[in-house]
């Protein structure tokens with residue numbers, strides 16, 4: 001018998017197309033899982049609206065669950081409430097750091113409000129002397145930073161509310 005808990009575990013194996021170290025569960029994209037006999041219903045909320053990855057995630061969810069033996073899988077997109085970086089799990093934040101991407105800083109909003117530069121600690125040496133190189137990193141969801149201390153370039157996963 002497959003349970004909801006199993007489905008959540010299977011979904012942990014579906015990674016984000018843009019940040020492969022993160023599962024869609026880490027990202028907080030999976031909102032709900034419903035099992036009804038042989039039908040499995042998954043509700044997801046897209047991350048950044050500009051990310052073209054959602055269709056890919058939908059296909060990957062269906063493929064993964066069918067591979068696990070679930071016959072009927074449907075994926076529903078729910079746009080409200082909108083996804084925020086607050087939904088990133090703690091393990092997701094740690095995985096981002098290990099991957100070399102600075103996770104979103106929740107204080108960022110305040111500094112944006114007062115037009116102060118955002119302090120994003122370096123994911124490698126944790127130095128707070130970093131500077132933004134570009135608003136957009138490898139994808140629109142990220143900004144590009146450089147660490148002034150270890151000179152390491154890194155991406156910052158932008159905070160979104």
Ligand SMILES: [Zn+2]
Nearest residue numbers: 122125147150
């Ligand atoms: Zn550094």
